[in-house]
Amino acid sequence: MPTTREREPARPAKFSARGVMAFFGDKRVLHGIDLDIPAGEVTAIIGPSGCGKSTFIRCLNRMHELIPGARFEGTIELDGSSIYGREIDPVLLRRRAGMVFQKPNPFPTMSIRDNVLAGLRLTGSLDKTRAEEVVEFALKSSALWDEVKDRLKQPGIGLSGGQQQRLCIARALAVEPEVLLMDEPCSSLDPVATARIEDLIHELKSRYTIAIVTHNMQQAARVSGRTAFFLQGELVEVGATDRIFTAPTDSRTEDYITGKFG
Amino acid sequence: MSDATVRSTKTRRGAGLGERAIELFLGACGVLSLFTTAGIIAVLAFETWAFFREVPLSAFFFDTEWTPLFADKHFGIWPLLAGTFLTSAIAIVLALPAGLLAAIYLSEFASARMRRVLKPALELLAGVPTLVYGYFALVLVTPLLQRVIPDLSGFNALSSGICIGIMIIPMISSLSEDAIYAVPNTLREGAYALGAGRLATIFRVVLPAAASGIAAALILAVSRAVGETMIVAIAAGQQPRLTLDPRVPIETMTAYIVQVSMGDTPADTLEYRTIFAVAAMLFVVTFAMNLVSHRLARRFRVAST
Structure with missing residues (x-):
């Protein structure tokens, strides 16, 4: 019986990536990634800077291809159907997989309320009679409601960094995605704001499939059920977070999590 | 020791003089545009004031004809x-x-x-x-x-x-x-x-x-x-x-x-x-x-x- 090999994840795969290669111009930054993101669970992707972890999750919602000169090879399936098929509209895909970025990026010309509704407005799918309901739902889901409910008309950029990031999470949740892709969402936040976002991830994981990129190993250990370790564009190891941090099978994983490099 | 200090102060002073001259020259160039603007405004204000001594403001702002070059003069802007x-x-x-x-x-x-x-x-x-x-x-x-x-x-x-x-x-x-x-x-x-x-x-x-x-x-x-x-x-x-x-x-x-x-x-x-x-x-x-x-x-x- 293989003890060091990971058993298949109990949950079905939401995203299933096979042979994913990503390029910037002629430079290949991902060298064939096979990785499943199981449904209804938090998957953390860790690794040193430049290992391709951000590029990988940007392939999941096809944001990678927006960069001039960027290219993708391989297959990624969402719920069993390819997202890179010719008939797939990346715009519709992105509504199913929301994204939160490294630096909070609320729209500076919009109020808190309008920021939350931005996704629905920009896609022309806002039902005006449901607007208040959506705003309240999204802000409550992102644990921001109590702090901003009395100043929804004020500009979103007037909030603190941590609040802005939760506003961006609310904005992503308002379009009712199935997946939340988080690209180092706490890298520009202080420890208190980081803790709030991590609490929030715990609350959200029952409702959404979450993939979070982080360079902070403690964070990965705190929030995720599964962890994938990337190094120089390759997936070194993936498995239950507990096991990755206590009994990694690959020496490179061990060197990284024990702080020998990175 | 005091000798060296004096000499070094002197060189500093010399360099300071050259620097000050350059600074003054650059400053003058910058101020030139300010003077030009001030000059334009002064000439305009002076002549405009002379104009309005002969033509009342009301004629300028409330008349609807502009015929200062004709015999029947109107000065509506x-x-x-x-x-x-x-x-x-x-x-x-x-x-x-x-x-x-x-x-x-x-x-x-x-x-x-x-x-x-x-x-x-x-x-x-x-x-x-x-x-x-x-x-x-x-x-x-x-x-x-x-x-x-x-x-x-x-x-x-x-x-x-x-x-x-x-x-x-x-x-x-x-x-x-x-x-x-x-x-x-x-x-x-x-x-x-x-x-x-x-x-x-x-x-x-x-x-x-x-x-x-x-x-x-x-x-x-x-x-x-x-x-x-x-x-x-x-x-x-x-x-x-x-x-x-x-x-x-x-x-x-x-x-x-x-x-x-x-x-x-x-x-x-x-x-x-x-x-x-x-x-x-x-x-x-x-x-x-x-x-x-x-x-x-x-x-x-x-x-x-």
Whole structure:
């Protein structure tokens, strides 16, 4: 019986990536990634800077291809159907997989309320009679409601960094995605704001499939059920977070999590 | 030890003297523009004051005729203001959409190669001498328009306005493009990640974020259109007329100043002083717009950081 090999994840795969290669111009930054993101669970992707972890999750919602000169090879399936098929509209895909970025990026010309509704407005799918309901739902889901409910008309950029990031999470949740892709969402936040976002991830994981990129190993250990370790564009190891941090099978994983490099 | 200290202090002092001289010279260069502006304002104010000693303010602002060169003299500024407003408005109506769309295309759609060709080509428009635009309006645009609008006069506000518009397109497009370019890419990514299409992203996220920069560009362009002289002097006519009809000859503030200062009006007469009163008016209008534009541009810089 293989003890060091990971058993298949109990949950079905939401995203299933096979042979994913990503390029910037002629430079290949991902060298064939096979990785499943199981449904209804938090998957953390860790690794040193430049290992391709951000590029990988940007392939999941096809944001990678927006960069001039960027290219993708391989297959990624969402719920069993390819997202890179010719008939797939990346715009519709992105509504199913929301994204939160490294630096909070609320729209500076919009109020808190309008920021939350931005996704629905920009896609022309806002039902005006449901607007208040959506705003309240999204802000409550992102644990921001109590702090901003009395100043929804004020500009979103007037909030603190941590609040802005939760506003961006609310904005992503308002379009009712199935997946939340988080690209180092706490890298520009202080420890208190980081803790709030991590609490929030715990609350959200029952409702959404979450993939979070982080360079902070403690964070990965705190929030995720599964962890994938990337190094120089390759997936070194993936498995239950507990096991990755206590009994990694690959020496490179061990060197990284024990702080020998990175 | 004291010897060395003294010597080193001396050299420092020598260097300080040279530095001070250079500093003074540079300062003088900087102050030169300040003095020029002050000089212009002083001359304008002095002559305008002399003008208003003879003509009451009420005659200037409440009369609706401008005939200072005729026997029956009227000094109402409104016909000249209307002429300037008309040509500038036509110019802006043409140049704002054209310039803005060009800026959007250049910053959001054009390939790097297209940009390399288009941007200098567009900026070349701004380098064409305005005299050329004036002839262009008079001998090409007006005759062409007359085929469509039969009762268009040989001199008219329409073709001058169109040519001023063409002239200021590069100004609007270039400054707007800077403003659009300065919008952080994270905002575009934020919009795309929400499932927004390209047009929605540009028109509802990027343009609003660049709005104050675009407004600053617009106001600078308006003030350029208001001050434009050669095109209107050649192609718009010399008939101060209180009208908003773009088909008939009119006269703008600038064209009037050209007419009088190039003509045989003797200096130190009331007729001659009228051009300073008009110039003061023009100065106030463009100065006010430049102030607003500065303020907007500053707000825009704050917003984009």
